[in-house]
Amino acid sequence: MAVNSKQKGARFERQLAGLFRDYGYTEARRTAQYCGNTGDASDVVGLPGIHVEAKHQERMQLYDWMDQAKRDAKAGGAGMVPAVFSKKNNHSILVTMELDDWMKIYREFQAGMELKERVEDGKQEDV
Missing domain, CATH: 3.40.1350.10 (Trna Endonuclease; Chain: A, domain 1)
Incomplete structure (x- = not known):
């Protein structure tokens, strides 16, 4: 090289x-x-x-x-x-990345987004 x-x-x-x-x-x-x-x-x-x-x-x-x-x-x-x-x-x-690895990371991302939505929905109900 x-x-x-x-x-x-x-x-x-x-x-x-x-x-x-x-x-x-x-x-x-x-x-x-x-x-x-x-x-x-x-x-x-x-x-x-x-x-x-x-x-x-x-x-x-x-x-x-x-x-x-x-x-x-x-x-x-x-x-x-x-x-x-x-x-x-x-x-x-x-x-x-290989597809399987990307999907693992994406699933974690999706789970985090769903958790964020549930938390935000809970906060909105308390207001």
């Missing part, structure tokens, strides 16, 4: 960590995994339960990247959900 490609990848990993912090995940950071200095194979840590594979490349290889994310998440042994965060120049960041 060329030095410029490594630098581009490192910048993207730092960008992702910053965005995660902006969303309130204050512990998000780029790992030292590329140097072998940590047991966590995620490119960025700080999203609980998510194994982050970060790719900033022009030629998308989503299935290869997802295979890598699944292998690395499994090797981590913590039951992490593998997700590929990818970006091309002058495009927005995309997140790729």
Whole structure:
């Protein structure tokens, strides 16, 4: 891998960590995994339960990247959900997950929305 490609990848990993912090995940950071200095194979840590594979490349290889994310998440042994965060120049960041994993997350989201509605309905009745 060329030095410029490594630098581009490192910048993207730092960008992702910053965005995660902006969303309130204050512990998000780029790992030292590329140097072998940590047991966590995620490119960025700080999203609980998510194994982050970060790719900033022009030629998308989503299935290869997802295979890598699944292998690395499994090797981590913590039951992490593998997700590929990818970006091309002058495009927005995309997140790729397998359908079963996405559905698990969506069901949790839906359950939270239903709970919120019940709480709001209860508050309205008391007014």
